[in-house]
Amino acid sequence: MRFSTVFGALASAALVTASPVSDLAKKHEVHGPPTVHHQVKNASEKIAPKVFIISMFSYEAAIWYDNAETEGSIGNLLEKNITVPGFSMLFPDAHCLADGSVCQLTTGESEINAASTISALMYSPYFDLTKTYFMIAGIAGINPKHGTLADVAISKYAVQVALQYEFDAREMPENWTTGYFPQGSYAPDEYPTSLYGTEVFELNEVLRDMAVGFASTATLNDSATAITYRANYNTSTLYTAATQKPSIITCDVATSDVYFSGALLGDAFENYTTLVTNGSATYCMTAQEDNASLEAMLRAAIVGLVDFSRIILMRTASDFDRPYPGDSVANNLLYNDVGGSTPAFENIYLAGTPIVKGILDGWDCTFAAGINATNYIGDVFGTLGGQPDFGPGSSYGGEGVVLSQVGLSRRDLYKKVMKN
Numbered sequence: 001m002r003f004s005t006v007f008g009a010l011a012s013a014a015l016v017t018a019s020p021v022s023d024l025a026k027k028h029e030v031h032g033p034p035t036v037h038h039q040v041k042n043a044s045e046k047i048a049p050k051v052f053i054i055s056m057f058s059y060e061a062a063i064w065y066d067n068a069e070t071e072g073s074i075g076n077l078l079e080k081n082i083t084v085p086g087f088s089m090l091f092p093d094a095h096c097l098a099d100g101s102v103c104q105l106t107t108g109e110s111e112i113n114a115a116s117t118i119s120a121l122m123y124s125p126y127f128d129l130t131k132t133y134f135m136i137a138g139i140a141g142i143n144p145k146h147g148t149l150a151d152v153a154i155s156k157y158a159v160q161v162a163l164q165y166e167f168d169a170r171e172m173p174e175n176w177t178t179g180y181f182p183q184g185s186y187a188p189d190e191y192p193t194s195l196y197g198t199e200v201f202e203l204n205e206v207l208r209d210m211a212v213g214f215a216s217t218a219t220l221n222d223s224a225t226a227i228t229y230r231a232n233y234n235t236s237t238l239y240t241a242a243t244q245k246p247s248i249i250t251c252d253v254a255t256s257d258v259y260f261s262g263a264l265l266g267d268a269f270e271n272y273t274t275l276v277t278n279g280s281a282t283y284c285m286t287a288q289e290d291n292a293s294l295e296a297m298l299r300a301a302i303v304g305l306v307d308f309s310r311i312i313l314m315r316t317a318s319d320f321d322r323p324y325p326g327d328s329v330a331n332n333l334l335y336n337d338v339g340g341s342t343p344a345f346e347n348i349y350l351a352g353t354p355i356v357k358g359i360l361d362g363w364d365c366t367f368a369a370g371i372n373a374t375n376y377i378g379d380v381f382g383t384l385g386g387q388p389d390f391g392p393g394s395s396y397g398g399e400g401v402v403l404s405q406v407g408l409s410r411r412d413l414y415k416k417v418m419k420n
């Protein structure tokens with residue numbers, strides 16, 4: 001999640017009146033601790049959703065529930081609730097249409113919540129996810145060099161930008177431009193030599209472009225405040241994209257638990273994104289979860305529980321990652337009313353609905369069989385097979401292990417370990 005504090009204050013107020021924590025506590029008081037609702041006995045009892053929508057917090061989820069009755073919507077996702085062990089205490093259920101064709105969950109915010117919840121889903125006995133399309137659909141901060149408030153970005157790459165060494169900028173070497181530098185490196189512009197494997201994920205570009213095609217049929221939402229606010233960026237030619245009307249854009253998402261504001265950190269993470277993807281990814285959106293969710297899915301893909309070529313990553317812009325020229329980083333993060341949150345939530349629904357419907361309508365002829373990727377998909381290690389078009393290649397095993405020397409791909413090694 002990334003959203004403006006003016007909206008955040010309203011959101012916190014709303015959470016106090018309808019606190020999911022206290023609701024949950026009440027539920028437990030009455031019914032005792034959560035119980036597994038039904039024991040799945042055989043494969044035919046599993047729900048096999050065609051699309052699974054992944055929200056990160058309550059407002060990203062509510063936009064789907066609130067539109068259940070809207071003409072042309074996908075329907076009511078609260079018709080079927082499945083309590084999944086391992087989900088967030090705040091969001092313990094997966095929610096599905098009555099026929100199970102579309103489901104939705106809320107991970108909880110930031111990397112740890114996202115990875116934990118998605119792992120729980122991947123290994124849940126209630127679902128058969130082998131043919132499911134996942135649509136990660138949340139709000140984010142936008143880099144004004146590449147887009148504007150209420151834009152909808154559909155991405156090919158997700159980059160974990162804060163997985164780096166860091167010096168406080170006041171103590172960094174004098175000639176450095178940022179206090180962040182890649183792990184195992186000696187300076188910000190050196191490629192990391194210590195890779196954990198979650199630094200970069202690449203998704204199916206053919207599917208991405210189909211999703212863009214579906215989403216392009218949407219009439220996007222905007223707000224009067226956002227229209228006025230965008231004009232502040234018109235004094236720098238760097239920020240021409242920030243002054244445009246909202247649209248569907250294709251650029252990439254940075255993941256960071258740290259919620260930053262400012263041109264220097266934005267540029268530092270943009271540079272890092274360029275570095276770790278060998279120039280392939282363009283950092284335009286910043287959020288706190290995607291790499292974590294993708295890592296959990298990638299691990300499940302290794303053992304055939306999900307198809308990594310069926311993931312769509314969509315982020316809508318609720319705020320800017322840096323102030324307009326002349327304004328302060330604090331105003332940008334804390335005080336300005338930018339008017340981006342409402343259209344960002346609306347556009348999750350408006351752009352997301354034609355994507356979900358496009359997949360359902362084209363299921364038999366196109367989507368059931370899968371959309372073959374023509375680009376590399378997976379992580380920096382080449383875990384799912386193929387050669388990453390960024391990073392040192394699949395022979396690099398991390399932690400100093402050169403797998404090719406023992407004649408194993410990383411995927412083989414993982415499978416071997418899983419068997420023992």
Ligand SMILES: *[C@@H]1O[C@H](CO)[C@@H](O)[C@H](O)[C@H]1NC(C)=O
Nearest residue numbers: 039040041042043044045046
């Ligand atoms: C599996 O579950 C379905 C649906 O409940 C049931 O009809 C079927 O008999 C079950 N099969 C086995 C082998 O238990």
Ligand SMILES: *[C@@H]1O[C@H](CO)[C@@H](O)[C@H](O)[C@H]1NC(C)=O
Nearest residue numbers: 077078079080081082093095
């Ligand atoms: C599913 O859960 C939501 C609350 O999360 C509730 O409003 C809805 O009524 C539940 N649906 C069913 C069928 O119990």
Ligand SMILES: *[C@@H]1O[C@H](CO)[C@@H](O)[C@H](O)[C@H]1NC(C)=O
Nearest residue numbers: 173174175176177187188189
């Ligand atoms: C900073 O200075 C050091 C020492 O003179 C030099 O090795 C390094 O290349 C410089 N780095 C940059 C980014 O200019």
Ligand SMILES: *[C@@H]1O[C@H](CO)[C@@H](O)[C@H](O)[C@H]1NC(C)=O
Nearest residue numbers: 158159160198199200201291
């Ligand atoms: C985050 O995901 C992106 C692509 O999805 C990947 O490129 C990046 O390496 C990941 N970063 C981390 C730190 O996991």
Ligand SMILES: *[C@@H]1O[C@H](CO)[C@@H](O)[C@H](O)[C@H]1NC(C)=O
Nearest residue numbers: 219220221222223342343346
């Ligand atoms: C955007 O959505 C809001 C909230 O639903 C609505 O009041 C407003 O009229 C919409 N504006 C546009 C331009 O679609």
Ligand SMILES: *[C@@H]1O[C@H](CO)[C@@H](O)[C@H](O)[C@H]1NC(C)=O
Nearest residue numbers: 228230231232233234235236
């Ligand atoms: C920038 O926007 C402001 C406010 O709308 C306007 O007064 C000004 O003329 C614009 N400047 C440029 C260079 O377009």
Ligand SMILES: *[C@@H]1O[C@H](CO)[C@@H](O)[C@H](O)[C@H]1NC(C)=O
Nearest residue numbers: 177178188264265267268271
């Ligand atoms: C980003 O990279 C450019 C080009 O190398 C450099 O001029 C700039 O100082 C870097 N920005 C930061 C914040 O490190």
Ligand SMILES: *[C@@H]1O[C@H](CO)[C@@H](O)[C@H](O)[C@H]1NC(C)=O
Nearest residue numbers: 365366367369370371372373
């Ligand atoms: C996708 O690839 C598989 C395996 O190579 C192939 O059997 C299948 O025909 C391809 N599907 C399409 C639609 O090209």
Ligand SMILES: *[C@@H]1O[C@H](CO)[C@@H](O)[C@H](O)[C@H]1NC(C)=O
Nearest residue numbers: 191278388389390391392393
């Ligand atoms: C990406 O860049 C790094 C550092 O320059 C280099 O070691 C690696 O071979 C490059 N990978 C590809 C696929 O070009």
